[in-house]
Amino acid sequence: MKNNNKYQYEYPRPALASDCVIFGFDGGDLKVLLTEREKEPFKNKWALPGGFVFIEETTEECAKRILHEKTGIKNVFVEQLFTFSEIDRDPRERIVSVSYYALVNTYQYELIAGRDTLKTEWFALSDLPKLGFDHAKIIKMALQRIKGKVNYQPIGFELLNEKFTLSQLQQLYEAILEVQIDKRNFRKKILGMALLKELDEKEKNVAHKAARFYSFDKKAYKELTQKGFYFEL
Amino acid sequence: MKNNNKYQYEYPRPALASDCVIFGFDGGDLKVLLTEREKEPFKNKWALPGGFVFIEETTEECAKRILHEKTGIKNVFVEQLFTFSEIDRDPRERIVSVSYYALVNTYQYELIAGRDTLKTEWFALSDLPKLGFDHAKIIKMALQRIKGKVNYQPIGFELLNEKFTLSQLQQLYEAILEVQIDKRNFRKKILGMALLKELDEKEKNVAHKAARFYSFDKKAYKELTQKGFYFEL
């Protein structure tokens, strides 16, 4: 490595990487996106999509790039989760990982097995394979994070289709929070926030009363937020 | 840098550093600990205590070490805040900083101006000097974080003396949250959680009714937490 900068510090540097915890929802379980590794270490083992940070990209840009390269998913809004820096977290050498998470709709993306990747698949959180590195720990923390966040931010809408029924939204909240929610109270609360647009459309071909579709009203949310409104479930 | 590991990746690496946002409380304002830099860049300017991560320490260990080396403060529990990785955040070269924050009692520590440091001082948040790097942004985020956290974790007790009065605790919450709180409702709520030990001791030499001292009951908190209790202000 070049060292011609008079300020540059002299110590050996940890390598820097980013890992992505991508949550998806398919109506039932909450899922997480994993890739089967093509190379050592942990060759043929499942792991989070992740890779090294280039010198001219931010860690967030890196996370998005890697996600795209390895799984085909792009244009997702990721948020920083945590930076993991335990000395031995990677068997090769010292690697510090800045992790990110995102919530997406499983149906909206076509998965590919990209660079250094044998397979890319959704796994239910209740049925994860054994993971390489400290990735089980990272997923655990990401899950904790969204469980907390869901209460005071309207996340979760990203995991559904543009149009969704209130029951689907409730199922999502139940999946994330791992609790049962009362249908009437839930609807009262959500509709009371005036963040949903009621659409004229209804479900079709369902063997029961068709549910009305709603969509998330981003504009209303923005306006309310500017007026000091706080989302709270 | 040595490169004899067959797995080691080939790209140039960002340097890795840690910065510390240390909040203190002296009964009035909420304060933050700053150091005046002895060296370029930002020589003679104020900045957060920070420095480079050694290859054999975690970023958290680094933060604690740097804090001790530069300010004399040690034995504080820091929590990770965020990792800043904008390309140009340091004028020297690409440096990624993992930032940490902590809450301490200003009276409990004697400040020194340690390595590469001309002065170490507490600054009221309402009266910060111009800061080097992106440190103003880091402080802003740290403040946001503790404002959120204070509502669901009994942090803040760290900023007071072991023994404190309920009025002092209230003032602290008012300083962090920047709101006025009703005295009776505050006392009702805090005492209702049974996390405070009522001591026999009272204030002395105050020109008004002497207030009772309380201390935080860590044991009770631990036990309650294990029973599923959630602190909530």
Added chain:
DNA sequence: TTAATTAGTGTTAAAATTACACTAAGAGTG
């Protein structure tokens, strides 16, 4: 002795949360 200052204490009204059960609509079946 008086003035100044902060500690300490309860009640009531309003708002938010919780618990709870029936009718409506659509598709499938015999």
Added chain:
DNA sequence: CACTCTTAGTGTAATTTTAACACTAATTAA
């Protein structure tokens, strides 16, 4: 076509939580 199955959709009352509010007690200083 009537019956069954399934999920959508709806309101009320009891309970709990929150918010608003004012006086007496204790101590020092003047």
